[in-house]
Amino acid sequence: MENLKIVTDRLIITEFDESMAESVHVNSLDEENRRFVPDEVFETVQEAHDTIIFLIECYRDMKGPFVYPILLKSGENIGYVQAIPIDDEWEVGYHIASNYTANGYATEAVRAFVPLIMKKIGxxxxxxxCRGDNIASRKVLEKCSFILEHKGFGNYKGENHEICKYLYRLR
Known part of the structure; x- marks a missing residue:
């Protein structure tokens, strides 16, 4: 896949580089990340670095996952946005570090990222x-024109939780 760089009013969504390992590690440790996406917690900088190397390799083909850091225009890494293959379909994911939540950054990033990545991967x-109790994530999806298709209990990250499945279609 060709290089991806998205610039919004306040954010830059770009490709990972190895120098981001420390910020990826620190951003992954907050309580909300541990609660809602425990498989995306990096306990050490080396774990984050190894994952970044893997993700950089994924940019080279069309199989994914496609994970991109979200930076403030000042260059500070505040989270990520991603398109992940699930069976024969794709899922969007995102995380904003707790120090930066409640500023609309996730909505801004998802709104810019989703139509572009969908076109790139065809x-x-x-x-x-998301989990039903992840109100912030649900609000982001709803603000970004995702439509709730299913709400019910099921397996989420290996545990039984209420799950909300939203769908976005290109117009």
Whole structure:
């Protein structure tokens, strides 16, 4: 896949480089990340570095996952946005470090990222899946024109939780 760089009013969404390992490690440790996406917690800088190397390699083909850091225009890494293959479809994911939440950054990033990544990978729809009690994530999806398709209990990250499945279609 060709290089990706998205610039919004306040953010830059770009590709990872190895120098971001420390900030990825620190951003992953907050309590909300541990609660809602425990498989995306990096306990050491080396773990974060190894994952970044893997993600950089994923940019070279069309299989994914495609994960991109979200930077403030000042250059500070505040989170990530991603498109992940699930079975024969795709799912969007995102995380904003706790020091930066409640500023609309996730909504701004998802709104800019989703239509562009969908065109790049050639898909007409993408899912947004979150726990029912992740109110902030649900609000982001709803603000970004995702439509709630399913709400019910099921397996989420290896545990039984209420799950909300939202769908976005290119117009």
């Amino acid at each position: 898909i007409a729809r993408i899912w947004g899946i």
